[in-house]
Amino acid sequence: MFDFVQNNNTAIKIILGAVALTFVGFGVGSYSAAVEDPYLAKVGDAKIYQKDVERQLEGQPANAASRQAVLENLIRQEMLLVEARGQHLVVSPQQLRTVIAAIPAFQDGGKFSAARYAEFLQGRYMTADTFEEQVSRDLLLQAQVAPYLNGSFVSRTLAERMSALVSEVRDVRTYTLKPEQFAADVKLDDAVIKAYYDANLKRFKTTDQARLEYITLSQDAMAQALTISDADAKAYYDKNAGEFSSEERQVAHILLTVDKNAPAADKAKVKAQAEAILKEVRANPAKFAELAKARSQDPGSAANGGDLGFFGRGVMTKPFESVAFAMKQGQISEVVETEFGYHILQLNAIKASDFESQKAAVVDKLRKQKAAAAYRAAAEKMGELAYQQGDSLKAVETALNLKAQQSELLPRTGKPGDAVLGNAKLLEAAFSDDVLNKKHNSEPVDVGNNTLVVVRVAEHQPARQRTLAEVQDTIRAELVAKEGAKLAAQRGTAMLAELKAGKAAAFAWGELKNLSRRNPAGTPVAELRAVFAANPKQLPGFAGVKRDNGEYVLYSIDKVQPAQALAPQESAQLGMLLGEMSSQSLMAAYLEQLRQKHKVVISQTPAEQ
Numbered sequence: 001m002f003d004f005v006q007n008n009n010t011a012i013k014i015i016l017g018a019v020a021l022t023f024v025g026f027g028v029g030s031y032s033a034a035v036e037d038p039y040l041a042k043v044g045d046a047k048i049y050q051k052d053v054e055r056q057l058e059g060q061p062a063n064a065a066s067r068q069a070v071l072e073n074l075i076r077q078e079m080l081l082v083e084a085r086g087q088h089l090v091v092s093p094q095q096l097r098t099v100i101a102a103i104p105a106f107q108d109g110g111k112f113s114a115a116r117y118a119e120f121l122q123g124r125y126m127t128a129d130t131f132e133e134q135v136s137r138d139l140l141l142q143a144q145v146a147p148y149l150n151g152s153f154v155s156r157t158l159a160e161r162m163s164a165l166v167s168e169v170r171d172v173r174t175y176t177l178k179p180e181q182f183a184a185d186v187k188l189d190d191a192v193i194k195a196y197y198d199a200n201l202k203r204f205k206t207t208d209q210a211r212l213e214y215i216t217l218s219q220d221a222m223a224q225a226l227t228i229s230d231a232d233a234k235a236y237y238d239k240n241a242g243e244f245s246s247e248e249r250q251v252a253h254i255l256l257t258v259d260k261n262a263p264a265a266d267k268a269k270v271k272a273q274a275e276a277i278l279k280e281v282r283a284n285p286a287k288f289a290e291l292a293k294a295r296s297q298d299p300g301s302a303a304n305g306g307d308l309g310f311f312g313r314g315v316m317t318k319p320f321e322s323v324a325f326a327m328k329q330g331q332i333s334e335v336v337e338t339e340f341g342y343h344i345l346q347l348n349a350i351k352a353s354d355f356e357s358q359k360a361a362v363v364d365k366l367r368k369q370k371a372a373a374a375y376r377a378a379a380e381k382m383g384e385l386a387y388q389q390g391d392s393l394k395a396v397e398t399a400l401n402l403k404a405q406q407s408e409l410l411p412r413t414g415k416p417g418d419a420v421l422g423n424a425k426l427l428e429a430a431f432s433d434d435v436l437n438k439k440h441n442s443e444p445v446d447v448g449n450n451t452l453v454v455v456r457v458a459e460h461q462p463a464r465q466r467t468l469a470e471v472q473d474t475i476r477a478e479l480v481a482k483e484g485a486k487l488a489a490q491r492g493t494a495m496l497a498e499l500k501a502g503k504a505a506a507f508a509w510g511e512l513k514n515l516s517r518r519n520p521a522g523t524p525v526a527e528l529r530a531v532f533a534a535n536p537k538q539l540p541g542f543a544g545v546k547r548d549n550g551e552y553v554l555y556s557i558d559k560v561q562p563a564q565a566l567a568p569q570e571s572a573q574l575g576m577l578l579g580e581m582s583s584q585s586l587m588a589a590y591l592e593q594l595r596q597k598h599k600v601v602i603s604q605t606p607a608e609q
Contacts, residue, residue: 008439034209038603038604039603040052040053040071040602040603040604040605040606041071041074041075041600041601041602041603042597042599042600042601042603043075043079043082043260043598043599043600044078044082044598045077046078046079046081046082048071048074048075050606052074053067053070053071053506054075055073056070056073057070057459064605064606066236067314067604067605067606070606071605071606075600076591077141078225079591079594079595079598079600080138080140080144080145080281080594081137081144082142082594082598083144083594083597083598084140084141084143084144085140089140089143090509091135091136091139091140095139096132096135096136096139099333100112100117100132100135100138101525105120106120117244138523143295145380145509145587148583148586148587148590156493157489165517165532165563166516166517167175167518167563167564168516168517168532168560168561168562169514169515169516169561169563169564169565170515170516170531170532170534170536170557170559170560171512171513171514171515171557171558171559171560172512172513172514172531172555172556172557172558173463173509173510173511173512173513173555173556173558174509174510174553174555175505175507175508175509175510175549175553175554175555175557175566176510176551176552176553176554177488177491177492177495177552177553177554178484178488178550178551179480179481179482179484179487179488179550179551180481180484181488182483182484182487182488182491183480183482183484185484186479186480186483186484186487186488188476188479188480188483192479193468193475193479194468194475196470196475196478196479197468197472197475201465203331204465204466204470204471205463205464205465205466206461206463206464206465206466207411207412207463208411208412208460208461208462208463209409209410209411209460209461210409210410210430210431210436210457210458210459210460210461211394211406211407211408211409211410211457211459211460212406212407212410212421212455212456212457212458212460213404213405213406213455213456213457214393214404214405214406214407214420214426214453214454214455214456215382215393215396215397215400215402215403215404215405215453215454216402216405216420216451216452216453217375217378217379217382217400217402217444217451217452217453218449218450218451219368219371219372219450219451220371220449220450220451220567222371222374222375222378223364223367223368223370224367226366226367226370226371226576228363228366228367228370230359232366233359233362233363233366234355235357236362236365236366237355237358237359237362238355243365244353244358244362246260246312246353246357246358247312247313247325247350247351247352248310248311248312248348248350248351248353249310249311249312249324249325249347249350249351250307250308250309250310250347250348250349250350251311251324251346251347251348252288252292252301252305252306252307252308252345252346252348253292253296253298253299253301253306253308253320253343253344253346254274254277254281254288254291254292254295254296254306254343254344255296255298255340255341255342255343256270256273256274256277256295256296256297256341256342256380257270257298257307257340258270258299258340258341258342258539260339260340260494261396270341270342271335271337271342272344274335274342274344275335277291277295277344278332278335278344281332281344281346282332285330285332285346288306288332288346289306289307290303290305292305292306293305297341306346307348310349310351313325317338317340319336319337319338320336320338320343320345323336323345324345324347327345327347328347329347329349329350330346330347330348331346331347332344332345332346333345333347333469338540340424349553351482360444375450378400379444379452381399381400381401382396382452382454383443384446385399386441386442386443386444386454387441387443389441390440391439391440391441392441392456392498393454394443396441396454407421407459407507409459410427412427412431413427414427417436419447419448419449419451420447420451420453421443423447423448423453425445425446425447426442426445426447426453426455429443429445429455430455430457431443435455435456435457436457436460438509439456439457440456441454441455441456442454442455442456481550482550484550485550485551487549488550488552489545489546489552491552492544492546492552492553492554493544494550495554496542496543496544496554497542499542499554499556500542505556509556512558514561515528515531517532524547526545527543527545527553527555528545530543530544530545530555531543531555531557534555536560537556537558539558539559539560540556540557540558541556541557542554542556542557543554543555543557561570
């Protein structure tokens with residue numbers, strides 16, 4: 001979809017989990033909790049608890065804003081359910097059976113499988129009644145929102161007007177005022193800096209940090225360090241050759257194409273032609289390549305006598321592959337039907353794998369096997385030594401021939417993106433009382449991918465208030481930038497007024513460029529709006545916008561190019577967007593109506609865990 005649509009489209013996320021029935025995570029769980037567990041919100045008599053939020057998050061970490069959004073979602077769902085029940089809407093047993101039977105996960109050969117259904121429930125520790133209650137809830141939610149999410153009618157006049165707005169192009173030039181241009185005009189004294197420091201003490205307080213010393217035990221690293229002799233590799237291959245088989249076959253074919261959706265009569269006609277060619281080939285197999293060049297309709301292989309080269313399993317379409325790998329060398333197949341048409345195959349050569357071609361895979365397999373046993377033993381040793389000699393990592397280094405590493409000073413959030421220093425389990429261990437304050441080694445921490453890490457704290461810097469002397473340069477730079485931005489905005493606003501009053505620009509405009517809502521060329525939305533708000537009948541037009549970075553940009557709108565007709569695909573996309581936006585508006589209004597109708601009580605915000 002073109003950029004204008006992307007810039008103006010707010011996806012319909014009002015009712016998460018209630019728009020489609022995927023049955024992967026299911027909808028809202030039952031709102032039940034112990035009496036002593038305080039609820040987060042209440043809709044009518046239904047209460048929403050912390051564990052309902054956690055169920056929706058499925059164990060994924062989330063900040064306060066995300067958790068609040070989940071709570072709001074649950075409130076919306078519960079309002080819809082209360083409304084549905086108030087309208088006496090129910091899901092009949094027959095509806096429920098039909099929906100569950102149609103779920104692909106519960107089917108075997110296209111038919112409902114009670115065994116698969118039971119296996120699904122067992123794997124999620126769920127009873128059939130609980131699951132069916134959740135499905136019923138989802139069906140009710142879907143019934144409530146469907147009328148609003150199925151799109152709305154968009155008039156031709158509106159679509160045409162919007163199309164003209166989208167495709168209109170304006171020729172513009174810019175001039176930018178930057179805060180640093182006014183730095184010399186900013187006057188700051190020590191008292192101002194001190195006052196700013198005193199008013200923002202929390203900003204200049206460091207969090208506690210730790211420099212970590214750690215040893216990593218990796219099964220993959222152990223495997224790479226192992227040496228496997230050729231003799232051992234060959235012996236393993238001879239014993240397990242089937243495990244490394246990668247047979248390839250060289251096949252030539254003659255293809256007569258026919259659309260897979262063609263009428264049966266058309267298919268029968270093409271198949272008869274293929275049968276006639278097959279008789280000709282069988283009568284004189286040496287003519288296969290000649291006939292392929294003359295009759296095959298495969299543009300990729302016909303010129304080569306139908307030769308497809310060598311290929312392994314999983315490359316060709318299934319019916320073709322099944323026949324190719326069942327043939328004997330030199331054999332010619334019967335007519336084979338695929339989605340492309342009708343084929344006649346000739347198997348020209350078979351290339352079986354040998355030890356040399358599979359040596360790398362054999363060595364890798366042996367390394368992993370041997371490393372797995374060594375890793376288990378090393379992991380046990382690592383745990384023993386880390387505990388027995390808990391005031392140092394030297395014993396672990398010596399016994400396992402591993403070198404300890406040291407991090408830079410890290411906050412409790414660690415180093416984002418680092419598999420070890422950004423691992424939540426490792427950081428929890430590092431900043432635990434036993435490791436941080438009592439100076440012990442941690443237990444081996446599993447950071448994933450068969451990797452264990454023992455960590456200790458080499459240095460700890462408690463949270464502290466940074467002094468004014470430490471931060472005064474930072475404060476000065478911030479204040480200069482802030483005041484410079486104000487001066488840039490003041491000057492820019494005055495210049496804009498002068499330009500609109502007809503005064504000639506006393507500066508050089510930048511290069512001319514074309515702007516449209518359809519192709520904004522990276523222009524921020526606020527600036528696009530300002531440019532297209534200028535009256536196209538009064539040119540040159542002028543606009544000014546203050547940017548988030550403190551800059552003030554002036555625009556000169558020199559020319560308006562006539563709107564170009566959108567391509568059919570773009571017109572269709574625009575119509576979809578307008579219908580979607582209309583649906584969102586109706587859905588939002590409906591939800592607001594429900595919120596006024598059904599009493600919603602917010603008791604507390606979701607806690608972060």
